[in-house]
Amino acid sequence: MWPRLRPATNADCKRVADLVYTVLGEYGLKPDPQCTDADLKNIEQSYLNRGGVFYVLEEKDRSIIGSYGLYPMEAGACELRKMYLHRDYRGKGHGRYMLEDALAKARQLGFTKITLETASVLKEAIRLYESYGFKPYRPNHLSCRCDQAYVLDLIQP
DSSP states (O other): OOOOEEEEEEEGGHHHHHHHHHHHHHHTTTOTTTTTTGGOHHHHTTTTTTTEHHHEEETTTTTTTEEEEEOOOOEEEEEEEEEEEEEGGGGTTHHHHHHHHHHHHHHHTTEEEEEEOOOOTTTHHHHHHTTTTHHHHHHSOOOOOOOOOEEEOOOOO
């Protein structure tokens, strides 16, 4: 079934960066390849070698239309990073599909908490996160283009 999620490799780095930078530009946000987006230069080292995952959503023609990464943080916690979706695929359930997959993968990896940082201009994404129970919190530091942070406890009562 297409589009489909698959694990990313370093062969995907340029295409993932192109997707992320395009989406950022649509919302008036600036890419930061030297800092915030440096993880896209080496997905395997930044995510996989640390015990995280990075997935891409691709079409039949192998074009990358979505992405997300789980970046391990302190014990038991990970950060949802680089969750972006091409504009032609928004509003069709693909963002929900990626988020549900990310939450399932986080639990499979043993994470008990997932955090994320975002910009208030990404209203659709924020509504999606909040619909899954993410709650605002104040981290010690936010990346340069983000003005909001959310957290979700992955332990089911």
